[in-house]
Amino acid sequence: MSLPLHAGTENCVGPEKGEVTPAFEKQADELVSRYPVSKRSAVLPLLHLWQETFGYIGPRGVEWIARKLSLQEIQVLELVTFYPWFRQKPYGKFHFRVCRTLPCALGGAGKTFAALQKLMNLKEIGHGGTMVSEDGRFSLEYSECLASCGTAPVVLCNDAFHEKVDDNKAATLVAECK
Amino acid sequence: MNCCEKHPMNPWNHDVAKDEKDLVDVQVDGVWMQMPRGLNVVEVAHRAKKFIPHYCYHPKLSVVGNCRMCLFEMGTPKMGPDRKPILGADGKPEIAWMPRPQIGCATNITPGMGIRTDSALVKDCRNGVMEFLLINHPLDCPICDQAGECKLQEYSVEYGTGASRFVENKVKKPKNVDLGERIVLDDERCILCSRCIRFSSEVMKDDVLGFVNRGSHSTLTAYPGKSFDNAYSLNTADICPVGALTSKDFRFQMRVWFLKETKSLCASCGTGCNITIGSREGKVHRLTPRENESVNSQWMCDFGRLNFHDLESKNRLDRPLLKAAGQQFPATWTNAIQRAADTLKKVKPDEIAVVASGRLTNEELFVLKRLLGELGVTRVDTVMNPGQADNFLRSGDGNPNSRGAELLGLSSGGRKLGAWGGEIASGKIKALLVLGGEDLVAAGIPADSLAKLEVLIFSGILSNATSQLAQVVLPGAAFAEKTGSMVNVHGRLQRMTRAIPAPGEAREDWMILRDLRIALTGGNSLHSVEDVWKSMAGEVAQFSGLSWAKIGDLGIQLESAPKIREEVSA
Secondary structure, three states: OOOOOOOOHHHOOOOOOOOOOHHHHHHHHHHHOOOOOOHHHHHHHHHHHHHHHHOOOOHHHHHHHHHHOOOOHHHHHHHHHHOOOOOOOOOOOEEEEEEOOHHHHHOOHHHHHHHHHHHHOOOOOOOOOOEEOOOOOEEEEEEOOOOOHHHOOOEEEOOEEEOOOOHHHHHHHHHHOO | OOOOOOOOOOOOOOOOOOOOOOEEEEEEOOEEEEEEOOOEHHHHHHHOOOOOOOOOOOOOOOOOOOOOOOEEEEEEEOEOOOOOEOEOOOOOEOEEEOOOOEEOOOOEOOOOEEEEOOOHHHHHHHHHHHHHHHHOOOOOHHHOOOOOOOHHHHHHHHHOOOOOOOOOOOOOOOOOEEOOOOEEEOOOOOOOOOHHHHHHHHHOOOOOEEEEOOHHHOEEEEOOOOOOOOOOOHHHHHHOOOOOEEEOOOOOOOOHHHOEEEEEEOOOOOOOOEEEEEEEOOEEEEEEEOOEOOOOEOOOOHHHHHOOHHHHOOOEOOOOEEEEOOEEEEOOHHHHHHHHHHHHHOOOHHHEEEEEOOOOOHHHHHHHHHHHHHHOOOEEEEOOOEOOOOOOOOOOEOOOOHHHHHHOOOOOOOOOHHHHHHHHHOOOOOEEEEOOOOOOOOOOOOHHHHHHOOEEEEEEOEOOOOHHHOOEEEEOOOHHHOOEEEEOOOOEEEEEOOOOOOOOOOOOHHHHHHHHHHHHHOOOOOOOHHHHHHHHHHHOHHHOOOOHHHHOOOOEEOOOHHHHHHHHHO
8 A cells, every 4th residue: 555645745854955946936926816915914825835845844935935925034934833734844754643632542542652653763852743763754743633533543644544543553554654 | 192193103102192182981990081082991091090001012012912911891881772871870871891801902992981990800800810921930030130120020019919829830941042232032031922023023124023833832032043133122122021131231230220210312313312311329321212202202222222331431531631741641620721711812713713512412502602702713613423314213413412503503514614624734723622522533634733733622521532632631521421401403402411420520511611711701600501591592592482491301392493404504
């Protein structure tokens, strides 16, 4: 089974690479044109676009978007740090989100998380941050409710959804990540 | 206040009513009164001599309503079936009180509104807000510079409880963050009111600051790699209600409750920002802006604010000097004044040139004007000191009182002065009296020309190339050390007040000039600055009818001021 990748996640490893192509610029301009009253409103769509294209939003992304919308960099950075969806560092090629909202937590999300962490050989970084494996293959974080409480615990791997993930299923999932 | 125009430097003026005569009835703590339409509840309470505590609200910045400290109890008139207010036994409308509190900063008054600023609910709310704000606060008041003027401290005493119920660990945040050249940030003290962010963005139009992260981890920061070096950055330390932003220049120097506060003027450029001088035991520790909507609102530039360290410069002149055998030696005032008078008497009036100064007060200039009139000296001018105009507060005129000098006829804007170099060289000018510490070498008269003068008398606060050539050096007083009046570039007459004595034997310049006048012409009727003012008001048309008291703390716009420049250039 090959897992569907989140668009462009293959770019996530290493520095914020990839050129800003004319096509990308055109896409960005189209997004900006949707907000004729205040182009500042386009900042969130542009952040999504940047992350989908380049994998994460580093200083280059913040500065490019700020320039595009005539904003100060800090105004873009505020948003990047506010929303957990936006990431400032590259994630692994396979990014796992383990739900830890109450039903999943009761259903053993902690155990699943620990199993995944061990299988991926990830070091603890504390404070619920995202762990990334040294080879950039895997990354793992907790997430809030993924809306499938009846089949807890649930895991999202890139865009693929997995239900009732116990230790065995976790091992299968990790093994399938090639 | 009857000002309906927005001050151009403030995007908001919540404390200024659009129309002071358009009134609505409101009830504040049980008392019915009339207040201008459009004011918010914090300002209405203020005018009703009540106080609603607040952190994030600032009358000159946009309203964000994020501190929740200004919660009050609000009511609206009860309406009968006929849609008319139901009147109570006292004939006043009965008020239906809302069960939930509202924020005063973001609530404008409406007709018949009831406002309670001290009910049990309000007190409870304030208590709760204070407890929340203090949850992560480090409580390091003993080492915090804001202590003594900290709103968190004041409101804790006034509205908080003595103890916290919070037993968990406080959130750790960055401390001692070097935000910029002049500002240090302590993120743990920050209560996230965002006044500094709004000041940078709305008043300075230069966003560098912002909040990153979320929830209890929200942190004030400058964009990585950028520093908060705005020319007005220190105003954020003023408006910061807590000790998060502090001035590098002032921090750890002096406890604020020891400071003597003197209302005065900034003398660093022609704008004449109103300031408060904070001094203790003869030493100035800080300058802070003093509100004057006609001049500087509540702001001042960092340059002016920090431009007081010259008062303690090692080049400060603190006793009279006389030159003998090519060297300057300390002397007594009596001898110095006598020597100055004697040497001046030896040359003809038309061989004397006087460099007055746009740094002198009107009173000093007036004593000088009298002296020159009595002597018959006509060669007088000032040195122009170009400033760095920035379209906000800083003026292109580096002298604080150029307009005063023009108005008293002692300045041609530096045009006459241009010819003096040649006239000194040709021997037409034999004596030069330099006032206000002007450095003529820097102003373009070569030092070897000055050395040829028979008489060179210098008065000022700092030694410079010109003072070193002088036969008589008369040490004067700096802006914080003298009382007088000045006229700013917009023609506003304002008062400057002495905060500290001049160091050593240095004297206020008007006294030096008075003594010189006594020694030269014997004339004296001026015993105090007020005396000088009275004589001046009698003689100078623009000042006529104005008394020292009338100028007041905020100054007076001179009606004929706009003409002054034309008269000079004519």
